Amino acid sequence: MALFKIFVDKKGLYHFLLKSDSKHIVFISVGFSTKTNCLKHIQTVKRNSVNDQAYSRLKSNYGNPYFKFRKIRTDETIGISELFLNRSVMERKIQEIKQSAVHAHIDKLTYTI
Known part of the structure; x- marks a missing residue:
């Protein structure tokens, strides 16, 4: 099952990552000042992940x-992706996000790096 996880970086900013059904990290967000704001952006990703315009x-x-x-x-x-070797690899990653994000659960814990 796909899962969003929230973590706090050394600067105190909140980020989220999306793990696919296969448990691979497919997306990491930019930093947000509060956990509430981070959660709000997770909902945005869940709602808009299937929209190619995003x-x-x-x-x-x-x-x-x-x-x-x-x-x-x-x-x-x-969020900004990693650099890919070619466009087809990037498109596969986008497809993976489109398939995973909508139904992904949100982990209740907050992790620290």
């Missing part, structure tokens, strides 16, 4: 594809 497909300075997941109305960035 994914901005980009290329790094070195030509590697990556994507930003963003709020559609405000264009606020919720």
